[in-house]
Amino acid sequence: MDWFRSRLGLAVASVLAGLMVAVGGVAATAGPAAAASPASVGTSSVIPKGLKTHKVTASALRFRAAPNGRVKALLFRGDRVFIRESYVGSPWVKVVVVGKSRSGIPHETRGWVYRAYLKR
Template sequence: MNFLRSRLGLAVAAALAGLMMMVGGVAAAGSASAAPASSASEYWIPKGLKTHKVTASALRFRASPNGRVKGLLFRGDRVFIRESYVGSPWVKVVLVGKSKSGFPHKTRGWVHRAYLKRW
């Protein structure tokens, strides 16, 4: 944490520490709250998390930006953006629920931003 204070400033380090505690608190809440909801396709999502839906009929799901193709995501598959960079069309996403192509819940990969729509 001292490294963060020196590089980012005290206010930013405090905000990051608070965020880490919140994320840790969500993870420590237990697996009962993270269990599937009423149907197998619905999963618990932390409050305030903005999910996105795939709008393309078939979207390449990659291991890295413009890298090896892991498989395809199809229209309606739900993801949330884990990482994005200014000026880059690539975003790292995590699947919310099982994809139509069979990828399990929480699978991570990269897709092109243009084919996602906030849901």
């Protein structure tokens, strides 16, 4: 039975490694040397360098999980965000918090806000 489990584990690992390579990931080999450190695992920043951020102009702006969805927290006047996604005709934009907000939202947290309350 142990032989069967070890063979099944190797088969599953090889299939997963093949899938990772197919979608652009990196397959690791087994063993202690294969353990990936946090620094080696795609730690690219969510906020591209050199792009301009927007400042919140409202005294308190609802930071939502989805457009017109559940309120996650509040952003306050002066907090900085980077617009990640916006759609033509929609007043909602997906943003990423730049730095820690005054209400305590961590850096690079994603959410949705109403665009009318942002200024470059």
